[in-house]
Amino acid sequence: MNHPVCIIDDDDDVREVMSFALEYEGIQSIPFASAMQAEAYLSNLTPDYLPSLIFVDFMMPEMDGLEFINLMRKKYPDTLGRIPMVLSTARLAEDTDVMPAGIVKLEKPIDLDHFIRIAKEHYSPLEKHASVS
Amino acid sequence: MKVSNKMNLPLDGLNLESLMETLFYREEFLSIASHELKTPLTSIKLQTQVFRRNSKKEKNTSYSKEKVDRLVDQIDIQSTRLIKIIDDMLDISRIRTGQLVMTKTKFNLSEVVEELLPAQISSKIESNIFINGDRERIIQAMSVILNNAARYGRGLPIKVRLVQRKTKIIFSVQDQGYGISPEDQKRIFQRFQRAVPASEVSGIGLGLFIANEIVESHNGKIIVKSEIGQGSTFKVNFKREESL
Numbered sequence: 001m002n003h004p005v006c007i008i009d010d011d012d013d014v015r016e017v018m019s020f021a022l023e024y025e026g027i028q029s030i031p032f033a034s035a036m037q038a039e040a041y042l043s044n045l046t047p048d049y050l051p052s053l054i055f056v057d058f059m060m061p062e063m064d065g066l067e068f069i070n071l072m073r074k075k076y077p078d079t080l081g082r083i084p085m086v087l088s089t090a091r092l093a094e095d096t097d098v099m100p101a102g103i104v105k106l107e108k109p110i111d112l113d114h115f116i117r118i119a120k121e122h123y124s125p126l127e128k129h130a131s132v133s
Numbered sequence: 134m135k136v137s138n139k140m141n142l143p144l145d146g147l148n149l150e151s152l153m154e155t156l157f158y159r160e161e162f163l164s165i166a167s168h169e170l171k172t173p174l175t176s177i178k179l180q181t182q183v184f185r186r187n188s189k190k191e192k193n194t195s196y197s198k199e200k201v202d203r204l205v206d207q208i209d210i211q212s213t214r215l216i217k218i219i220d221d222m223l224d225i226s227r228i229r230t231g232q233l234v235m236t237k238t239k240f241n242l243s244e245v246v247e248e249l250l251p252a253q254i255s256s257k258i259e260s261n262i263f264i265n266g267d268r269e270r271i272i273q274a275m276s277v278i279l280n281n282a283a284r285y286g287r288g289l290p291i292k293v294r295l296v297q298r299k300t301k302i303i304f305s306v307q308d309q310g311y312g313i314s315p316e317d318q319k320r321i322f323q324r325f326q327r328a329v330p331a332s333e334v335s336g337i338g339l340g341l342f343i344a345n346e347i348v349e350s351h352n353g354k355i356i357v358k359s360e361i362g363q364g365s366t367f368k369v370n371f372k373r374e375e376s377l
Binding site: 018108109 | 164167168171172174175176177178179180182183186187200204207210211
């Protein structure tokens with residue numbers, strides 16, 4: 001079993017096609033329509049089952065992508081907060097120029113090859129990931 | 134904030150506060166428009182890239198017919214979404230230059246409203262109410278109001294009414310959504326204005342401005358009554374023409 005890649009995006013089509021593209025490459029994914037849903041699900045996972053990577057959209061209702069990343073780092077520093085996060089954004093480049101340390105930005109429209117390359121770099125077998133956690 | 138005057142405009146006579154406000158909303162609009170245009174483009178571009186990637190694979194790993202149909206449907210839906218945004222922007226330009234022309238004919242408004250409403254919406258539509266107007270533009274204005282009720286209505290039931298009185302025709306849409314503050318009620322009919330932050334609900338804030346222009350071109354008026362947390366009622370009043 002592998003640790004899945006998590007996709008959080010409030011646009012149904014974007015989320016579905018991102019998830020589909022990953023699965024076609026043999027990468028298991030878990031999609032969420034909101035940051036709140038993602039937190040509710042992920043916070044109940046034991047460390048052995050945490051995702052290996054999280055793609056989160058910047059502009060979402062209730063909780064945006066940046067708020068989600070900051071919350072994960074603050075509330076779950078030893079578990080969810082340690083998972084690599086990629087912030088996808090359709091905002092103007094200058095709106096998201098300043099990113100907190102350690103956050104990778106993925107600009108929309110997304111380059112599929114780049115997206116899959118990032119996912120493959122982080123997608124890890126259970127044993128490897130468990131040792132990092 | 135320093136406002137540069139590269140065009141050497143005579144700034145003395147201008148209200149600087151109003152100018153800065155305009156600049157702020159212009160920047161805000163560019164940012165929102167960028168997001169709203171890029172979101173459907175993201176979906177379309179991802180899907181075409183998925184197809185391209187798939188075409189390079191061996192035949193036995195290619196997508197099923199159902200999957201291909203689904204991807205094509207999504208491209209179609211997202212293209213329509215883009216066209217809608219571009220049409221709204223073109224309408225703004227037409228309004229600004231006075232080129233939003235209305236082609237008026239007599240038509241049955243009751244039938245139009247019946248056709249616009251999804252089955253699950255509670256409605257009271259008086260039959261055979263006729264109006265002299267631009268059918269497509271009136272549909273556009275009413276669609277904006279109905280769509281807003283659905284988008285800002287928190288998924289709660291919406292009530293729609295079309296009635297005729299002695300001197301006027303009233304189309305009203307009542308939602309139980311977020312509600313709009315008195316301050317926001319004054320500005321939602323202006324360009325690029327929204328009562329809800331861009332991150333909460335998608336859209337570029339042109340819909341009500343265009344709807345209001347259309348209704349006013351028919352000597353009508355849009356009235357909003359709203360309370361925060363209680364929802365909103367948008368009422369479109371048209372003058373009733375005796376000859377119809």
